[in-house]
Amino acid sequence: MKVLFVSYEVYPIAKVGGLADVAGSLPKYLKELGVEIDLLMPFHKSIDKNMAIKTDENISTRFVKREVSFEVYRAKLPKSDVNVFLLYNERLMDSKEIYGASNLGFQAMSFSDAAAGFAVDKGYDIVHLNDWQTALIAVYLKQREAKCKTLLSIHNLAYQGVYGKEYLDLSGIEKSNRNEIFEAGKINFLKAGLVFSDKLSTVSPTYAKEIQTKEYGAGLEDILSRRRSDLVGILNGIDYYEYDPERDERLWANFSQDNIESKKINKSNLQQLVGLPKKDDALIGLxxxxxxQKGLDLIEDIKDELMKLPIQIVVLGTGESKYEDMFRILQKNYPEKVAARLTFDLDLAQKIYGGADMFLMPSRYEPCGLGQMFAMRYGTVPIVRYTGGLADTVHEFDPENNGNGFGFVDYDAKKLLGALKKALKVYFQPELWKKVVRNAMRQDFSWRVSAINYLSLYKKILEVNNDA
Ligand SMILES: Nc1ncnc2c1ncn2[C@@H]1O[C@H](COP(=O)(O)OP(=O)(O)O[C@H]2O[C@H](CO)[C@@H](O)[C@H](O)[C@H]2O)[C@@H](O)[C@H]1O
Incomplete structure (x- = not known):
């Protein structure tokens, strides 16, 4: 079985968020299961030119109205035997930001058209698409009358790639294929993928159900519920080789379930690194x-109450200025309690996963969420809103000492505060806290099980193919 896994982000080559983590790890596990799998991605301007070798191949678009030619580069996914093909066009890849191109819509469309050609030329059986950026591949494959089948994985329904009519004209999508993907004067790339892919998946069982409802469907609930027999939720995993508290060189001290005490060394070093006083207060990472999406307005609502609790918060993130400002101001007003690092820093991220006591993720919606899994792997207890993948992975710590975290259901700031107080109560009983930490570390969030589920899905897709 030959599979082409197509993604705009692949860790460690190019990363913005969780999509990169999935694309950089799932293919390795599928390869171990015997799938002949290659990755395909754009050669973003931010990627070091020396990491790949230029092949003598070029691949051109066939349908988009202004013909675009891409040079094909080749590399290996670090620490693996998985091939990565990268498509480069200087004019289209004109930004150091992965999603910063001056014409991202046209870039994604041209990349998808060329990717369909690449898949056909190389004879892949299945093309595994990820999110809106690659969703049009399903349409272009259909227009090529290609034999290969498609699976579209939804990592985040909120980002759909919606563009004006001029993009529909530019796309070269044939009239007969336009019906459902052109609405209210706009073309919707993700919807095109939802209509034309053979199978659909998303990254947790709960989110697979949620997105068929108006509340979570982001306007696509109808097509998703119509296609529910083709839609499955497969929980993401994390890379257990790359993220291992017993070996992680980014930590100050390695530790394991049997040696949780060493985690404290990471905590005090982390406090020092981010300029927080060394205290026994609960150190919360975000x-x-x-x-x-991430429920940060809940934090805003209760920030004064939060600052009265025996906690410190270390925030690492970038994004909307209203949230960056909120954390900047909190740090200014409470320098002993809040450290805000408003930057993208993979090394610091590991130090926080390793050094914090708790990890906060009060998401409004969460397709899967990887942060809580990294946190648990490193013995950092998650406090979450029970939605999507957070509901599938975090279970309330109870009087029988079962459960790996704390949470709340209603999207309500007071409920978040309540969950934090529950966690703090346990935190200040060290023997009990060790139990919840151990429970969190004992979970298996490796790709072991989920990769097998993807393999079964691939097989199912090909069975459909053979029957046809
Ligand atoms: N400033 C920063 N510095 C360093 N690292 C940072 C960072 N900001 C974020 N990260 C890292 O980016 C990743 C975020 O992954 P998540 O799955 O938690 O959310 P995201 O919304 O990006 O992913 C979407 O896709 C994934 C994959 O399917 C789904 O799990 C998720 O629910 C969905 O919203 C984590 O590895 C985190 O450590």
Whole structure:
């Protein structure tokens, strides 16, 4: 079985958020299961030119109205045997930011058209698409009458790639394929993928159900519920080789379930690094894109009450200025309690996962969420809103000492405060706290199980193919 996994982000080559983590790890595990899998991504301007070798191949668009030619580069996914192909066009890749191109819509469309050609030329059986940026591949494959099948994975329904009519004209999408993807004068790239892909998946079972409702469907609930028999939720995993508290060189001290005490060394070093006083207060980490999805307005609502609790907060994130400002001001007003690092820093992220006591993720919606999984792997207890993948991975610590975290259901700031207080109560009983930390560390969030689920899905897609 030959699979082409297509993504705009692949860790460690280019990363903005969780999509990169998935694309940089799932293919490795599928390869171990015997799938012949290659990655395909744009050669973003931010990527070091020396990491890949230029091949003598070029691949051109076939449908988009202004023909675009891409040079094909080749590399290996670091620490693996997985091939990565990168498509480069100097004019289209004109920004150091992954999503900063002057014409991102046209870039994504041209990349998708060329990617469809690449998949056909190389004879892949399945093309695995990820999010709106690659969703048009399903349409272009259909227009090529290609044999290969498609799976579209939704990592975040809120980003859909919606563009004006001129993009529909530019796209070269045939009239017969336009019906559902052109609405109210706009073309919707993600919807095109939802209509034309053979199978659909999203990154947790709960989110798969939620997105069929008006509350979470972001306007696409109808097509998603119509296609529910083709839609599955497969929980993301994390890379257990790359993220291992026993070996992680970014930590000051390594630790394991049997040696949780060493985690304290990381805490005090982290406090020093970010300029917080060394105290026994609970150190809460928050690592996130600072956007509405992540429930940060709940923090804003209770910030004064929060500052009265025996806690310190270390925030690492970039995003909307209203949230960056909120944390900047909190740090200014409470320098002993809040450290805000408004930057993108993978090294600091690991130090926070390793050194914090708790990890805060009060998301409004969360397709899967990786932050809480990294946190648990490093013995950092999650406090979450039970939605999407957070509901599938975090379970309330109870009087029988079962459970790996704390949370709340209603999207309500007081409920968040209540969850934090529950966590603090346990935190100040060190023997009990060790139990919840151990429970969190004992979870298996590796790709082991989920990769097998993807493999079964690939097989199912090909069975459909053979029957046809
Ligand atoms: N400033 C910063 N510095 C360093 N690292 C930072 C950072 N800001 C964020 N990160 C890292 O980016 C990743 C975020 O992943 P998440 O899955 O938690 O959310 P995201 O919304 O990006 O992903 C979307 O896609 C993923 C993958 O499917 C889904 O899990 C998720 O629910 C969905 O919203 C984590 O690895 C985190 O450590």
């Amino acid at each position: 690592i996130s894109r600072l956007v509405d």
